[in-house]
Amino acid sequence: MxxxxxxxxxxxxxxxxxxxxxxxxxxxxxxxxxxxxxxxxxxxxxxxxxxxxxxxxxxxxxxxxxxxxxxxxxxxxxxxxxxxxxxEPRGTLRLSASATFGQQFIVPRLAAFRAVYPEVGIEGVFSDTNIDLVAERIDLAIRLAPEVQGDYVVSKLMDTRYSVVAAPAYLAKSAPLLRPEDMQNHRAILFPFRDFRSRWLFRDAQGDITDQPVAGDIVLSPSGALRDAALAALGPALLPDWLINDDLAAGRLIHCLEGWEVTATTFDTAAWLVYPSRSYVPGKVRAMIDFLRSARDG
CATH class of the missing domain: 1.10.10.10 (Winged helix-like DNA-binding domain superfamily/Winged helix DNA-binding domain)
Known part of the structure; x- marks a missing residue:
């Protein structure tokens, strides 16, 4: 029946x-x-x-x-x-992202989202662990990676790039930091992942890659903590553009090693939109996807 x-x-x-x-x-x-x-x-x-x-x-x-x-x-x-x-965009949207991306990229934009979609509630699950979207009832996740594995729908939100940055106060009292080999004269602020804390990869304008060892005695996570330590003039740090663009524009951080691309893993990385199914995508999910894309371009 x-x-x-x-x-x-x-x-x-x-x-x-x-x-x-x-x-x-x-x-x-x-x-x-x-x-x-x-x-x-x-x-x-x-x-x-x-x-x-x-x-x-x-x-x-x-x-x-x-x-x-x-x-x-x-x-x-x-x-x-x-x-x-x-x-129609309504109901509660469970949104997952890394701790720092959620705090720095998503939360500051929620007021603008709510102004357009007042009937959509937000439950932000911000964690550096890649949680199971189905088990945790996640409607939409943003993953930072070269690529995303799993039986999900995946769409690129934006490319991400890394830079070595430092505070003006740190650079004023430290050895020059112009070429990859200059890193040996600095104690970097390091992320605890193995590739991030042992060596960084630098690529010049001709495409030649330098595998440069790095060392330091301040190891922090999540990446927002590295940014705060860099702002406090504790040393140079390898940080993503979406996290430091405002600091660079305001002069709170300075881009080191001009002319070099840098990464800890691969030069092609991105922020990915990930959701469980392409069938019957709720209006609240479509609304957030469209909003994040416009926020990226804005």
Whole structure:
């Protein structure tokens, strides 16, 4: 028994014949009769008394319809509400990102998002652990990586680039930092991942790559903590552009090693939009994807 069955029974009771219902649905009356017979067999009771002129509800059928009418209406309202949620941005959006990306890129933009989509609530799950989207009921995740593995829908939000930066106060009192080999004269602020804390890769304008060892005695995570340490003039740090663009523009940090690209893993990295399924993407998810893309370009 499903909602369509309940609706069919109510239509027959209202119109009084299989033929009238069949005309509404554009089907043969005999198919309606077979559907009703199947429903009656499933229920174990006779819903209609058939005559040559009209169909009437049996006493049991009338009692049954009286009880299911409110349920049928509620199910229809629930279905319409669910469909509206698919098309209109509303409901609670569970959004996952790394701790620093969530705090630095997403949270400052939430006020603008809520101004446009006031009926969408946000649950931010900001963690440096790649959590299971399905198990944790995540609607949308932003992953920072060269690529994303897994049975998900993946779309690039933006390319990401890394730079070696330091505070003006640190550079004023330290040895020059103009070429990769100059790193040997500096104690870097390091991220705890193995590739980030042992050596950095530098690529010049000709495409030649230098594998430069780095060392330091301040190891921090998440990356927002490295940024704060760099701002405090504790040393040079390798940081992503989305985290430090404002600091560079304001002069709080200075881009070191001009003319060199730098990374700890690969030069091609990105922020990726990740969500569980391409089918029936809720309006709230589509709204956030479009908003993040516009925030990226703005």
């Amino acid at each position: 499903n909602l369509n069955d309940l609706t069919l029974i109510q239509e027959i009771a209202r119109l009084g014949s299989f033929a009238a219902v069949a005309r509404q649905h554009g089907v043969d009356p005999s198919s309606i009769g077979r559907l009703v017979a199947g429903i009656e067999t499933e229920l174990g009771l006779r819903l209609f008394s058939r005559t040559t002129r009209r169909m009437e509800l049996t006493e049991a059928g009338a009692l049954y319809l009286a009880r299911i009418a409110p349920l049928s209406e509620e199910l229809e309202r629930a279905r319409e509400d669910a469909r509206a949620m698919q098309s």
